Amino acid sequence: MNINDLKNLLAEEFEVPEEAVTVDAHLFDDLEIDSIDAIDMLSRLRELTGIEVPADALKSLRTVGDVLTLIESR
Amino acid sequence: MPVFYPLFGIGCLWLLLLLALSAARREARGQQIRRLRAEASRISAAWLRLGARLGLLQHDVRSSAEPLAPGTIVIANHPSLVDVVFVLAELPQLCCVLKSDLRRVPVLGRLVRALNYLSNEDPERLLAEGEARLRAGESLLIFPEGTRTKGAPALSFKLAAIELALRTGATVQPVVIHYHGRYLSGLGRWYEMPVKRLHYRVEVITPVSPPLAPTAADRRRLRPRFKAALERGFEQRLNRFYPDQARFTRREPSSQPL
Numbered sequence: 001m002n003i004n005d006l007k008n009l010l011a012e013e014f015e016v017p018e019e020a021v022t023v024d025a026h027l028f029d030d031l032e033i034d035s036i037d038a039i040d041m042l043s044r045l046r047e048l049t050g051i052e053v054p055a056d057a058l059k060s061l062r063t064v065g066d067v068l069t070l071i072e073s074r
Numbered sequence: 075m076p077v078f079y080p081l082f083g084i085g086c087l088w089l090l091l092l093l094a095l096s097a098a099r100r101e102a103r104g105q106q107i108r109r110l111r112a113e114a115s116r117i118s119a120a121w122l123r124l125g126a127r128l129g130l131l132q133h134d135v136r137s138s139a140e141p142l143a144p145g146t147i148v149i150a151n152h153p154s155l156v157d158v159v160f161v162l163a164e165l166p167q168l169c170c171v172l173k174s175d176l177r178r179v180p181v182l183g184r185l186v187r188a189l190n191y192l193s194n195e196d197p198e199r200l201l202a203e204g205e206a207r208l209r210a211g212e213s214l215l216i217f218p219e220g221t222r223t224k225g226a227p228a229l230s231f232k233l234a235a236i237e238l239a240l241r242t243g244a245t246v247q248p249v250v251i252h253y254h255g256r257y258l259s260g261l262g263r264w265y266e267m268p269v270k271r272l273h274y275r276v277e278v279i280t281p282v283s284p285p286l287a288p289t290a291a292d293r294r295r296l297r298p299r300f301k302a303a304l305e306r307g308f309e310q311r312l313n314r315f316y317p318d319q320a321r322f323t324r325r326e327p328s329s330q331p332l
Binding site: 034 | 197198234293297
């Protein structure tokens with residue numbers, strides 16, 4: 001999973017414009033991904049990539065970069 | 075020695091005893107849960123009466139609401155450690171959503187499981203389980219701030235209660251708790267003694283119906299609005315009784331953790 005896959009996912013699921021998705025983009029402030037969306041996003045990522053995300057990982061996610069790091073670390 | 079903690083301990087032990095009796099009688103689980111929840115409500119009411127008789131606590135309740143409909147979400151603000159006692163004394167048979175750490179406290183953890191309360195540890199599970207419980211007619215108690223109101227009171231609700239209401243159409247019953255002391259507020263130390271009688275005012279106000287939100291996209295759009303409407307409802311109430319002492323302002327959402 002790279003940033004382009006994540007762009008597709010965010011565009012499909014949450015109508016986020018692709019050009020807004022950069023590594024530094026803040027999920028809530030810039031992309032309007034709230035905590036419920038974040039739960040849905042992680043559940044989609046689990047389906048797509050098979051990664052298991054611990055429940056408390058959500059709390060430390062701020063930016064698109066954090067999501068990518070989380071996926072890489074799994 | 076603060077007298078509240080031993081009293082709380084006695085209440086817990088009483089529930090444990092009932093649990094043991096219920097297990098010995100091989101009571102069906104559903105019946106056991108109902109009985110324990112009813113008892114938790116009675117203990118809460120008794121605790122408040124005793125506090126009042128000992129001159130430690132004064133509380134008045136204003137309730138304009140009907141008895142709870144099945145599958146209602148009760149939300150309350152959280153100015154102090156014992157808020158749950160006021161809500162349970164007023165509204166029996168609630169399923170509380172608790173901080174996950176409480177499950178790991180030895181005696182309390184056992185009780186929390188016996189009462190079949192929900193934990194906020196895994197948000198995905200909380201949403202799924204909460205939805206199932208509401209649809210089965212259980213009513214939930216959620217403190218949507220997620221923790222006690224800290225310092226200068228400013229309400230910022232987490233989204234679980236809001237999402238559950240939008241998903242299920244459950245009525246939201248706000249319970250507004252007015253308390254301005256320092257004792258039990260999370261500001262002082264737990265062993266600090268209150269210098270004067272604790273004064274609480276509890277308002278069970280008109281329930282709110284969530285807007286219709288059949289699709290996930292509708293819920294996305296409506297979450298921030300419904301959240302703001304509920305926060306505003308609490309803030310107006312909180313300001314009404316204490317116009318000079320407390321000015322409640324909304325915390326800006328910018329750069330908050332999700």
